[in-house]
C-alpha cells in the first residue's frame with residue numbers, strides 16, 4: 001500500500017508538468033492496475049456493480065432485486081416530467097435534443113466558455129430556469145427522477161470523461177483529485193482511504209466499494225433512502241447526495257449540492273471509471 005501511495009504521488013507530480021489528457025489516462029490506468037492486483041479474478045468491467053462485484057452471494061442478492069427494479073416506477077415519473085411541456089410549451093428536449101439516449105454520457109464535461117464543470121443535474125435545472133420554470137430542489141425527488149430516466153436510456157454506453165488540454169480544465173480536474181485524496185473530518189479519512197486502500201474490506205456491515213465503477217449507476221436507488229422516505233418510499237438520490245453522506249461518515253460537513261467542490265470531484269471521480277459502462281439507475285443498500 002505504501003508503495004502505491006508513492007506511485008500516486010509521483011504520478012501527480014509529473015501530471016502538473018505534462019499534457020493533461022495523458023495525466024487523466026494515466027490516473028485511470030494506475031487505479032485499474034491497482035484494483036486488478038488487489039482483486040485478482042475480478043474483471044475491471046464488473047466493478048460497475050460496485051461492492052457487489054467483489055462478493056458472489058451479495059451479487060446474487062443484487063441480481064434478484066434488479067429483476068424487478070425498485071427504481072423503475074420513479075424513472076417512469078422522470079419520463080413523464082421529461083416529456084411534460086413547461087408553461088412556455090417547450091419540453092426538456094428543447095435543451096437536450098431529440099435523442100434522449102445521447103444525454104447521460106455527455107456529463108460531466110468541461111465547459112470551455114463558462115470555465116466550469118457542468119453536470120447532468122446542473123443542466124436539468126438550467127433547462128428549467130432557462131424556460132422560466134423553478135429549478136427542482138435538492139438531491140432527490142423530481143431531479144433524481146428525471147436524471148434517472150435519462151440514465152436508464154443510456155445503459156450500456158461507455159463512460160469517457162475528457163479533460164481538455166486547457167489550464168482551467170486541468171486545474172478543475174486536479175482540484176477534484178486533491179479533494180478525493182485529502183484527509184478530512186473528525187475521523188481524518190480521505191475518500192481514497194476507504195475506496196482505494198481499504199476497498200474490499202468491511203466497515204461495520206458494509207463492504208467498501210472500489211473507486212473504479214463508483215459513479216456508473218447514478219442516480220442510485222438506495223434501500224436506506226427508501227426506508228427513510230416514509231411518505232413515498234422513494235430511494236432515488238443523486239451523486240451529490242451520496243457525496244454528502246460520505247462526507248458525514250467521517251464527521252465532516254458536507255459541501256454544497258452542485259457547488260464547485262462536488263462538481264470538480266465528480267469530474268475527477270467519473271473519469272476514474274472511463275472505459276466502464278453507464279448502468280444507472282441501480283440498486284444499492
Ligand code: HEC
Pocket residue numbers: 049050051180189190191192193194195203206207208209210214215220242243246247249250269284
Ligand atoms: C469511512 C469510510 C468512507 C469514507 C472516508 C468515504 N466513504 Fe464512500 N462509502 C463508504 C461506505 C461504507 C459506502 C457503502 C458501501 C460501498 O458501496 O462502498 C460508501 C459508498 C460510496 C459510494 C457509492 C458506491 C456505490 O456503489 O453506490 C460512493 C460514490 C462513495 N462512497 C464516494 C465517496 C467519496 C467521493 C468520498 C470522499 C468524499 C467517500 N466516499 C468517503 C465509506 C466511506
